[in-house]
Amino acid sequence: xxxxxxxxxxxxxxxxxxxxxxxxxxxxxxxxxxxxxxxxxxxxxxxxxxxxxxxxxxxxxxxxxxxxxxxxxxxxxxxxxxxxxxxxxxxxxxxxxxxxxxxxxxxxxxxxxxxxxxxxxxxxxxxxxxxxxxxxxxxxxxxxxxxxxxxxxxxxxxxxxxxxxxxxxxxxxxxxxxxx
Numbered sequence: 001x002x003x004x005x006x007x008x009x010x011x012x013x014x015x016x017x018x019x020x021x022x023x024x025x026x027x028x029x030x031x032x033x034x035x036x037x038x039x040x041x042x043x044x045x046x047x048x049x050x051x052x053x054x055x056x057x058x059x060x061x062x063x064x065x066x067x068x069x070x071x072x073x074x075x076x077x078x079x080x081x082x083x084x085x086x087x088x089x090x091x092x093x094x095x096x097x098x099x100x101x102x103x104x105x106x107x108x109x110x111x112x113x114x115x116x117x118x119x120x121x122x123x124x125x126x127x128x129x130x131x132x133x134x135x136x137x138x139x140x141x142x143x144x145x146x147x148x149x150x151x152x153x154x155x156x157x158x159x160x161x162x163x164x165x166x167x168x169x170x171x172x173x174x175x176x177x178x179x180x
Contacts, residue, residue: 009049011166013078014041015086015110017119019158020102024121029093030100034122037129041160042088042104045074045113053113066113074111081162086110089155090119094139095148098124101132105155110162116140 020040023029030036046054053066066074092103100121106112116136120129139147 009167010054011047011049011164011168013044013046013075013082013162013164015044015088015106015160015162016041017088017158017160019160020090020119020121024100029095030122031095033124034100035125036122037120040119040121042106042112042117042119043114044078044106044111044117044162045071047071047075074113077109077111078162078164081110082164084162085159086162087157087159088117089157091152091155093121093150093152094136095150096135096146098127099129099131099135101136103136104158 017040021036021038024036024040048054051071052068053071086107088104088106090102090104094101094103100123101118102121104117104119106117114133114136116133116139118132118136120132123129123131135147139149
């Protein structure tokens with residue numbers, strides 16, 4: 001085992017979107033200096049062991065500090081949807097010098113702690129995927145310098161499963177065999 005207790009006490013609700021990884025690697029979308037994300041997903045909510053929401057690693061701008069009531073309501077909604085197949089729509093790809101991400105639209109029933117729901121596609125070596133949230137916030141706020149935004153001609157539907165990962169319990173598996 002090992003690992004620091006702080007790192008392991010984080011629970012995450014996310015939509016796994018394995019299809020995205022395929023898109024990223026095949027089309028040469030990412031700059032050659034980037035490392036593609038192995039497991040592409042859209043994070044909906046991250047919570048500490050004490051149940052408080054976690055802003056992204058890059059700083060507080062990406063996810064607002066949510067009230068306890070808001071977090072509880074989101075958790076209830078996410079728990080009800082756990083294991084469900086969710087369709088999201090990829091609308092835009094945003095690339096900056098250190099990170100590339102895709103903006104996605106979520107169905108109205110799916111809550112998200114981030115102002116701009118997204119999937120991190122890849123980062124430069126050593127860059128935290130968390131910087132994507134801050135970048136998108138800046139782009140939404142009007143930043144244009146050093147950023148390439150590629151709007152898709154039409155939104156691309158992607159489907160994935162809403163999963164909950166917590167150190168306190170194993171992930172729910174739909175009979176997919178055991179993990180080594």
